[in-house]
Amino acid sequence: MREALREAENSFRNKEVPVGAVVVKDGVIIGRGCNRKESLKDPTAHAEIIAITAAANSVGDWRLEGCILYSTLEPCLMCAGAIIQARVSRVVYGAKDEKFGVFGSVIDIRKKGWNWKFEVVSGVLKKDSANLLKKFFKERRDG
Secondary structure (H helix, E strand, O other), X not given: OHHHHHHHHHHHXXXXXXXXXXXXXXXXXXXXXXXXXXXXXXXXXXXHHHHHHHHHHHHOOOOOOOXXXXXXXXXXXXXXXXXXXXXXXXXXXXXXXXOOOOEOOOOEHHHOOOOOOOEEEOOOOHHHHHHHHHHHHXXXXXX
16 A cells, blocks of 8 residues: 555646556556546546556556555546546555545445455555645645
8 A cells, every 4th residue: 555655646746636556466566646636638548447557558468356456535436437448457456535435434335236246355555645636636725
């Protein structure tokens, strides 16, 4: 999760909403991503999507079974769809997203009958993740 926070800090420095993600397989990071919506002018350029794409390219397969996705923020519906499609085995996230989070905050998509089941762990380094987001939005308001 600390590596995901480093990715979020990269987003922060680049004036992007500070969300970071990494994908880990067998203890090794195989994909990294930070939010790049503004710089790429792409609404799909979420940290999780970028990390999943990098991981799939790294292993040469779209299937990421046995992988863990660490994200500093609870994934949105789009990212959850990518997690299911990629067959990620576990999602670990920090801060809850009360506006868009789909692992319990707004809805819980795990209650649907998907063909892929995965574990979700929430609240890991939640304060660090939330504080970075708060700092970003405070600077935007004050700036």
